[in-house]
Amino acid sequence: MDLEEAYSTLGVTRDATNEHVVRKFRELSRVIHPDRGGDGQEMARLIEARDTLIEHLAPSSELVPVNAVVAIVEKTMERSSLAERVDRQIGEAKIEIRELSTxxxxxxxxxxxxxxxxxxxxxxxxxxxxxxxxxxxxxxxxxxxxxxxxxxxxxxxxxxxxxxxxxxxxxxxxxxxxxxxxxxxxxxxxxxRAEALVKDLEENISNKSTCFATLKKLLEHNIERDWTLIDLVSAIDDKHYELGHWGSLVHEVGSFKLASLITNTAVQLGLIKVREEFVDGEFSQRYSISVG
Structure with a gap:
């Protein structure tokens, strides 16, 4: 992507600094991110435009390492955005599970x-x-x-x-x-009883040790490698009987809702890391254990 297209994609002027570019990128990504109903290819173009402008503007720094500043700002904003998204998804999953279970x-x-x-x-x-x-x-x-x-x-x-x-x-x-x-x-x-079961699930899954034990029981040795939400959905379908009384919720709410709640809660607790990827125009999220 050339500079002209990068400036046009992000909608910033030629006197914009790295901080302006990062800020504008975060602003636009909140709208077109696939998790918010946006398009994966548009998000990929936005990322490419940001990287192009940051690489172009980086040599203009004189007092501080711009790349370091940009990396810190971007990382902070990404964590904030991820936390907001995870909190929202946990809330939505809890509401849907409560409704579907009864x-x-x-x-x-x-x-x-x-x-x-x-x-x-x-x-x-x-x-x-x-x-x-x-x-x-x-x-x-x-x-x-x-x-x-x-x-x-x-x-x-x-x-x-x-x-x-x-x-x-x-x-x-x-x-x-x-x-x-x-x-x-x-x-x-x-x-x-169903309402009490959902409440028990929410309370126990919010505990780090219980959440990690649940993931390990479902994923077994695969927990050491990167995995996706679909992998956990398949594991719940195959091993829901190992979840004890929680397993009965699978028939009422579906394995996808349970997998979403467990995964996002684990992210919120800091048990797993999320890596977002764009491969061939397709957006995907991969998870990996972040604790020993």
């Missing part, structure tokens, strides 16, 4: 409650249904030219059958209402 149970609980309410309403308000059914039969019987004695006997039989049907209707609706209520209560207990 959303299906909450929907089932709501349906069970509605079902129980409908059954209860049918028990108290639907007692006239048997009357509506048997009134037609009773009317049909009255059309038959029967002796009075037989007609009275038939009506008595129909009335007895109607009372029996009313009782069966009430008992059936009561049973459905009770079953729906118990099922809704059972689902409420499961929602509480």
């Amino acid at each position: 959303s299906r149970l909450r929907r089932r609980r709501m349906l069970a409650g509605v079902f129980a309410a409908i059954a209860a309403a049918a028990m108290f308000l639907g007692s006239e249904v048997p009357d509506a059914i048997f009134s037609l039969q009773a009317g049909a019987q009255e059309l038959v030219n029967l002796p009075q004695e037989q007609r009275d006997q038939e009506r008595a039989r129909i009335d007895a059958h109607k009372q029996q049907m009313k009782a069966m209707w009430s008992v059936g609706c009561f049973g459905v209402a009770i079953y729906g209520g118990i099922f809704a209560w059972f689902l409420s207990r499961r929602v509480e």
